[in-house]
Amino acid sequence: MTTTMSFWDVGIILFYFAVILWIAKWASKGNKEGSAADYFLAGKNQGWLVVGASLFASNIGSEIILGVSGAGARANMPMANFEIIASLVLILLGWVFVPFYLRTGVYTMPEFLEKRYSKACRNYLSVVSILAYVITKISLIIFAGALVFETIGVPFWTGAIITVIATGFYTVLGGLKAVIYTDMVQAVILLVGTIAVTVFGIYQLGGWDGLINTLEVAAQTPGNPPAERFFNLWRPMSDTEYxxxxxxxxxxxxxxWYWCTDQYIVQRTLSAKDVSNARKGALFAGYLKLLPVFIFFIPGVIAYALLQKGEINFVLQNADQALPTMINNFLPIGLKGLAIAGLLAALMSSLSSAFNSSSTLLTIDFYKQYRPKASDKNLVRFGQLATIVLVIVSLGWIPFMRSLMGGGIFHYLQSVQAYISPPIAAVFLFGLFYKWINAKGAIVALWSGFILGILRLVTEFMANEGVLMVEKGTLLSYFLEVNFLHFALVLFLFCAVVLAGVSRFGNPKSDEELALVTFQKSNNSGKFKWSKDATLTVLLVVFVFVLWALFSPLGLAG
Structure with missing residues (x-):
């Protein structure tokens, strides 16, 4: 892809890098020498604004921006539902999960699982989480970032190495505090850049009516989707995708699993000064998660409209390039640099979060287990070393990842969470509400769910690559034909049944051991008092339903 970067665009991007590194350096100075709480949990004194912005920025990586905008260009709006539903799940994080996490004082999610169940459950989640981060999260982030690098004319290898090393540098330097403060700034840059793309694109098409008219004219060409398909979140139950x-x-x-039990996300709420700030941060992130529909998905639709008018050019089969193409070939001087800085902000914030959460898991769940008397200073040093190793592994993984991404594995890496998340979600959820659920039931549910999920993942990959021949009408064909979201639901219910059934043959922990990790009558004593948090929660739910109604056959789609 050719680039038309100006001096001002390059200057804005370089200024962005300078600001981020300066903030990371400033944040790292606030860390107490050798304090594990400061390095891994940012001192546990962060306010709601920082927590919420970090939750949003950590989640919004380049792969999500490019994937959601690509879905917009392909008239695949149901994908945007993942962003909207996240707002509701963040309510669950703030009201249900956060009080337990902060009350127990844990550093990691596997550590909480040990307090609730057993060390075997802790080890399971630690290993699965670290492998998932290295093989999927980091790989997807770097691969999606390649499109950003190519947009600004930087070769894949050069751009990947610069960003991975720069991100790794400030993650090693300042730990979670440097990560969440840079996240806050990166969230602002990301929002400003993508909003600029949306507003400018709509203006170029002559406003919203111009966009709709372009889509309606394009729909008259055979093979193009109808205009209303671009703005419909809902598809029939028989739809094979969503x-x-x-x-x-x-x-x-x-x-x-992702928002309430994954170290990558939850670690931000663990840094909050108290439950109130953690909850407000989760709610703030919930409001921010409503924006991707407008600043990621709509720009993809705009790019499609501009393609139909012949004003930009990209291949619809690779629609993930829609947004970078629009930025590179369409935005004016200055806005282009700002938009690219926004994409780089998304890339670096997600990458730093992956590095930091992985190093925390390696330090607390492995190193500290083997050296329980290790000082805070040694824990911090090991965490820094673990981050450096992760940076090196990531750089070494790039050539393998790049060759694999050329085939169909990109899809499988995206859908892998549907196959590993149900057992973890079941164990956490039911464990909070039912004291009789025990460690025996939890570990059996985790491993049986994992085996079924990986079996589906591997057989699906082999069947699609032609390695495995599946005859129509066989049990295996029915197993593979189940939609991945339906499969996640079935697997969750299966794990719940196993969890409950096996737990009946074991003994639960004592009430004293479960006092901090399960709902107790004393936890909910007294009448519920209406608060500002409750008002914000109700408003967030209302906004979600308004969006669902707006982008439905009876809303804009009609």
Missing amino acids: PWTGMLFGAPILGV
Whole structure:
């Protein structure tokens, strides 16, 4: 892809890098020498604004921006439902999960699982989480970032190495505090850059009516989707990609795992000064998660409209290039640099979060287990070393990842969470509400769910690559034909049954051991008092339903 970067665009991007590194250096100075709480949990004194912005920025990586905008260009709006449903799940994080996490004082999610169940459950989640981060999260972030690098004319290898090393540098330097403060700034840059793309694109098409008219004219060409398909979140239950039943009942299971039990995300709430700030941060992130529909998905639709008018050029089969193409070939001087800085901000914030959460897991769940008397200073040093190793592994993984991404594995890496998340979500959710659920039931549910999920993942990959021949009408064909969101729901229910059934043959922990990790009558004593948090929660739910109604057959789609 050719680039038309100006001096001012390059200057804005370089200024962005300078600001981020300066903020990271400033944040790292605030760390107490050798304090594990400061390095891994940012001192546990962060306010709601920082927590919420970091939750949003950590989640919004380049792969999500390019993937959601690509979905917009392909008239695949149901994908945007993952962003909207996240707002509801963040309510669950703030009201249900956060009080337990902060009350127990844990550093990691596997550590909480040990307090609730056993060390075997802790080890399971630690290993699965670290492998998932290195093989999927980091790989996807770097691969999606390659499109950003190419947009500004920087070769893949050069751009990947610069960004990975720069991100790794400030993550090693300042730990979680440097990560969340740079996240806050990067969230602002990301929002400003993508909003600029949306506003400028709409203006070029002659406003919203101009966009709709362009889509309606394009729909008259055979093979092009109807205009209303671009603005419909809902598809019939028989849809092979995103049925409404899968979205309403399967996607929330993925959300519970990702937003409520995954170290990558939850670590930000653990840095909050108290439960109130953690909850407000989660709610703030919930409001921010409503924006991707307008600043990621709509720009993809705009790019499609500009393609139909012949004003930009990209291949619809690779629609993930829609947004970078629009930025490179369409935005004026200055805005282009700002928009690219926004994409780089998304890339670096997600990458730093992956590095930091992985190093925290390696330090607290492995190193500290083998050296329980290790000082805070040694824990911090090991965490820094673990981050450096992760940076090196990431750089070494790039050539393998790049060759694999050329085939169909990109899809499988995206859908892998549907196959590993249900057992984890079941164990966390039911463990909070039912004291009789025990460690025996939890570990059996985790491993049986994992085996079924990986079996589906591997057989699906082999079948699609032609390695495995599947005859129509066989049990294996039915197993593979189940939509991945429906499969997540079925797997969740299966794990719940196993969890409950096996737990009946074991003994639960004592009430004293479960006092901090399960709901108790004393936890909910007294009448519920209406608060500002409750008002914000209700408003967030209302906004979600308004969006669902707006982008439905009875809303804009009509």
